[in-house]
Amino acid sequence: MAATRLPVGAPVPAPAPPSPAHGAPVVLLGWVTARLVVAVVYAATDFAGRSLAWGDLALYEFWARQIAATGAMPDGVTWMYPPLAAAVLLLADVLPGPFGPGFVALVLLADLAVLLLLLQAHRRGSAHPAGMWAWVVLVPLLGLISWARLDLVPVVFAAAALLLAARRPALAGVMAALGTSAKGWPVVLGLLFLRERRWLAGALVAGTAVAVASTLLLDGTWTFLRNLSGRGIQVESPMALPWTLQQALGTPVDGDFVNGTYEVLEPGAAVLARVATLLMLVVVGLGLWLSRRRTPALRWYVAVVALLATSPLLSTQFVLWLVGGAAVAAAVPGPDGRLARRTLPLVAALVLLTHLTFPLQWGGLVGDGQLAAASLLVRNLLLLGLAVWLLVAARGGGDGATVDVPAREAPVGG
Numbered sequence: 001m002a003a004t005r006l007p008v009g010a011p012v013p014a015p016a017p018p019s020p021a022h023g024a025p026v027v028l029l030g031w032v033t034a035r036l037v038v039a040v041v042y043a044a045t046d047f048a049g050r051s052l053a054w055g056d057l058a059l060y061e062f063w064a065r066q067i068a069a070t071g072a073m074p075d076g077v078t079w080m081y082p083p084l085a086a087a088v089l090l091l092a093d094v095l096p097g098p099f100g101p102g103f104v105a106l107v108l109l110a111d112l113a114v115l116l117l118l119l120q121a122h123r124r125g126s127a128h129p130a131g132m133w134a135w136v137v138l139v140p141l142l143g144l145i146s147w148a149r150l151d152l153v154p155v156v157f158a159a160a161a162l163l164l165a166a167r168r169p170a171l172a173g174v175m176a177a178l179g180t181s182a183k184g185w186p187v188v189l190g191l192l193f194l195r196e197r198r199w200l201a202g203a204l205v206a207g208t209a210v211a212v213a214s215t216l217l218l219d220g221t222w223t224f225l226r227n228l229s230g231r232g233i234q235v236e237s238p239m240a241l242p243w244t245l246q247q248a249l250g251t252p253v254d255g256d257f258v259n260g261t262y263e264v265l266e267p268g269a270a271v272l273a274r275v276a277t278l279l280m281l282v283v284v285g286l287g288l289w290l291s292r293r294r295t296p297a298l299r300w301y302v303a304v305v306a307l308l309a310t311s312p313l314l315s316t317q318f319v320l321w322l323v324g325g326a327a328v329a330a331a332v333p334g335p336d337g338r339l340a341r342r343t344l345p346l347v348a349a350l351v352l353l354t355h356l357t358f359p360l361q362w363g364g365l366v367g368d369g370q371l372a373a374a375s376l377l378v379r380n381l382l383l384l385g386l387a388v389w390l391l392v393a394a395r396g397g398g399d400g401a402t403v404d405v406p407a408r409e410a411p412v413g414g
Contacts, residue, residue: 024119024123027115027119027132027133027136028115028119030133030136030137031112031115031136034136034137034139034140035108035111035139035140037140038140038143038144038146039144042143042144049358049359049360049362050144050359052358052359052362053143053144053145053148053358053359054100054144054148056148056149057099057100057103057104057148058100059078060089060092060099060103060150061089061093061099061100063079063086063089064089064090064092064093064099065093067086067089067090067218068090068093070219071217071218071219072218072219072220073086073218073219073220073221073223073224075220075223077227077230077259077260078227078259078260079223079224079227080224080227080228080259080260081150081182081183081224082180082181082182082183082184082224083181083210083211083214083218083221084178084181084182084210084214085150085153085182085183086214086218088106088150088153088182089103091106092106100148103148104147104148107146107147107148107149107150107152107153108147110152110153110155110156111139111146111147111152111156113156113160114135114155114156114159114160114324114327115132115135115136117159117160117163117164118131118132118135118159118163118327118328118331119132121163121331122331126333127331127332127333128330128331128332128333128337128341130330130331130337130341130344131327131328131329131330131331131332131337132327132331134323134326134327134330134344134347135323135324135327137348138323138326138327138344138347138348138351139152139320139323141348141351141352141355142316142317142319142320142323142351142354142355143355143359145316145317145355145358145359146317146320149317149320150182150183150317151183151317151318151320151321152320153179153182153183154179154180154182154183154185154186154321155179155320155321155323155324156179156324157175157176157178157179157182157186158175158176158179158186158189158300158321158324159324159327159328160172160175161173161175161176161179161186161189162189162296162297162300162328163328163331165193165196165199165296169193169196169198169199169202170198170199170201170202171202172193172199172202173193173196173198173199173200173201173202173203173204173205173206174202174203174205174206176189176190176193176199176202176203177202177203177204177205177206177207177210178206178210180207181207181210181211181214185304185307185321188284188288188300188303188304188307189203189300190203191288191303192288192296192299192300193296227259230259231258231259231261231263231273231312231313232258232263232264232265232269232270232273232312233263233264233269233272233273233276233312234261234262234263234264234312234313234314234315235253235255235262235263235264235365235366235376236314236315236316236357236358236365236376236380237276237311237312237313237314237380238308238309238310238314238380238383238384239272239273239276239310239311239312240264240269240380241377241380241381241384243255243264243266243269244373244376244377244380245373245377247368247369247370247373248370248373248374248377249370250370252368253266253368254266255366261313261315262366272312273312276310276311276312277312279310280306280307280310280311280312283306283307283309283310283387283391284303284306284307284310286306286391287299287302287303287305287306287390287391287394288302288303290302290391290394290395291394291395293396294336294394295329295332295336297328297329297331297332297336297340298329298332298336298337298339298340298394299394300325300328300329301325301326301328301329301340301390302390302391302394303325304321304322304324304325305322305325305383305386305387305390306387306390306391307321308321308322308383308387309383309384309386309387310387316354316355316357316358316359319350319351319354322347322350322351323347323351326340326343326344326347330344339393339394343386343389343390346382346385346386347386349382350379350382350383350386353375353376353378353379353382354379356375357372357375357376357379361375
């Protein structure tokens with residue numbers, strides 16, 4: 001049916017109210033139910049993977065106590081976080097009760113914050129409901145590790161930076177700076193808003209404030225940069241694909257724990273780690289250039305997928321970056337959102353296979369298990385396939401719609 005042409009100067013009709021199937025009570029009930037299911041399954045099932053998923057909380061507590069006692073960042077090589085991560089750990093430590101539940105409660109609040117931002121955009125009529133439902137479903141598919149690691153915190157800030165960009169650009173810039181201060185990868189957001197002065201001003205002011213305050217208050221604020229520089233090829237990374245295939249075919253792979261992660265120690269791995277870092281920068285830049293006429297949300301999604309597909313590091317919790325990018329991009333109305341929504345089944349498969357790899361099959365993966373390697377191989381091939389598909393599909397122009405501003409239909413012939 002042809003679109004109805006509106007008379008010149010006629011008011012644009014208000015967006016239709018959300019249907020009951022996408023109302024706040026239903027969405028919130030879905031959010032609570034999905035997370036309760038994960039809690040019940042992990043609590044009722046006695047398996048080694050539960051302690052693996054929960055295990056880093058003891059390290060986080062140790063770091064928090066060390067920071068509080070010494071006034072300095074942790075001195076071990078496993079500390080690889082920007083300064084705001086320390087603030088999150090200290091906050092969890094001062095909450096009443098044990099550290100672990102306090103930390104999980106904080107991350108759950110961050111999880112809920114993303115949903116509320118997506119729900120608010122939907123209620124204004126400027127977001128597709130698939131975005132919030134993707135967030136409701138995909139985060140729990142990763143299991144307990146979603147809330148037992150720091151990574152949901154920067155995901156929240158990155159999502160807020162995109163969802164608020166059209167209406168509150170200065171605040172959006174602040175959110176991006178805070179996300180980068182918790183874990184470095186949201187810095188890529190700055191490349192999407194180079195021409196937005198208020199966005200950049202907010203980011204620069206907030207980033208400078210965090211940098212100055214942390215440098216004055218804590219010794220060793222920037223040691224994490226040195227620790228990051230010596231990383232190799234993590235076994236879960238797509239860059240380890242040749243050795244993952246080798247193990248899946250039955251030949252053991254030499255590897256060991258280095259700087260807190262299990263890395264490939266086969267000949268050529270160290271050289272590939274250096275090449276992979278350069279490749280990652282090139283591919284992310286290519287993705288941003290190819291998608292330059294697309295919406296910021298879709299461009300962010302493309303960049304995150306490109307980063308994960310080419311990074312020498314890919315811990316399980318990094319997949320939450322992909323989930324956040326997919327959910328926000330899927331909320332965009334118009335062609336860009338439809339493109340992102342077509343990827344959601346593939347993203348769900350990626351998340352489930354990641355959960356299967358860690359913690360469920362982790363013992364087999366680091367112990368030369370063929371089935372575990374085969375699961376990881378499939379996951380990484382799907383991730384590479386998603387990256388290639390997005391790079392190709394994101395070329396050209398979109399409709400210019402954003403999550404925050406309702407898209408208006410162009411008149412017939414326009």
